[in-house]
Amino acid sequence: MRFPIFASFIVFIIYFTIFTKRAEKKRRKSDLEFWEKEQRANLVRKRSLDCLDYIVIPYDTLPMDLETSDETVAQCIRELKELSGEKIVNFTGISNTDLKLAYGTANITPLSQYDQNYTIMVRILQDWAKRLYDLNHHSQALSILEFAIKTRTDVSASYYLAASIYAEEGRFDQIKHLILTAETLNSAMSGPIVRTLRKSYPDIDLPHSS
Numbered sequence: 001m002r003f004p005i006f007a008s009f010i011v012f013i014i015y016f017t018i019f020t021k022r023a024e025k026k027r028r029k030s031d032l033e034f035w036e037k038e039q040r041a042n043l044v045r046k047r048s049l050d051c052l053d054y055i056v057i058p059y060d061t062l063p064m065d066l067e068t069s070d071e072t073v074a075q076c077i078r079e080l081k082e083l084s085g086e087k088i089v090n091f092t093g094i095s096n097t098d099l100k101l102a103y104g105t106a107n108i109t110p111l112s113q114y115d116q117n118y119t120i121m122v123r124i125l126q127d128w129a130k131r132l133y134d135l136n137h138h139s140q141a142l143s144i145l146e147f148a149i150k151t152r153t154d155v156s157a158s159y160y161l162a163a164s165i166y167a168e169e170g171r172f173d174q175i176k177h178l179i180l181t182a183e184t185l186n187s188a189m190s191g192p193i194v195r196t197l198r199k200s201y202p203d204i205d206l207p208h209s210s
Contacts, residue, residue, distance in 0.1 A: 046104035049111075055088040055118065055151050062147065063140040067132065076128035083121055089114040092154055093186030122153040129161060138165050149178065154187035156196070163197055176204050 057080065067073045091099065091111065099111050125148040133141040145162040148155065159178050166174040175197065182193040198204070 044101055044104045046106035047102070049103060049107060052087075052089050052114070054114075055090065055121070057083060057088070057121070058147060059084070062144060063132065063137070066137060066140055067135055070131065070135065072131040073128065073135075076124050076131065079124050080121070080128070083117055083124075086117045087114050088117045088121055090118045090151055090153075091115040092118075092152070093188075118151070122148050122151070122155050122158070125153070126155050126158050126161075129158065133161060133165070138168065141165065149181060152181070152185060154185050154189040154193070156189055156193045159193050159197065160200075163201065167201065172201065172204060175201050179204065 059081075062080075064077055068077065087110075089111070091114070096108055096112070100108055103111060125144050129141040129144040129148070132138075132144070142162060142165045145158050145165075148158050149162060159182055163175045163178055166172065166178070179194055179197050182190055182197065184190075185193070
């Protein structure tokens, strides 16, 4: 019995060694490609940012005067107003290297700030909508969530809360729209959001993802 066990062990070692070497070779190739791309990106000259898809917060259509005595709501409104003079762009899923290739190395600092502003904005919108929902202002919460989703946020809670409100109102066609939107997100959260919505609302008439 010892020989078959020993032979199996040797075969395992051989396959493990081959797998490890292939994985290491693939990693080295990936690292080389990354640094070559990064080197090219660092040589790109500064380009105009006029063509960016800037996000404008629609203060006039959001419920800015609702429940302002509530501490959480007041803080969200205050923080959102602080973004009024800032430039906001959604760069979710786009690396700094790709940003430098597209707009030049000299623009990476403002571009990063625009993206950070976006991250702050969608976090505020989710917190604000959730608090208004808890205070039983469902339609107003939904208006906030719809704006966030229109900007292609990948905050999963925003999709789930919006879907919950749509379900309460019997607007299942809008849940379908949420799923279709989530499927096109340039984010690692796309899959989890879609799977959760499909599982939560299995009767939605959509083809199953492959």
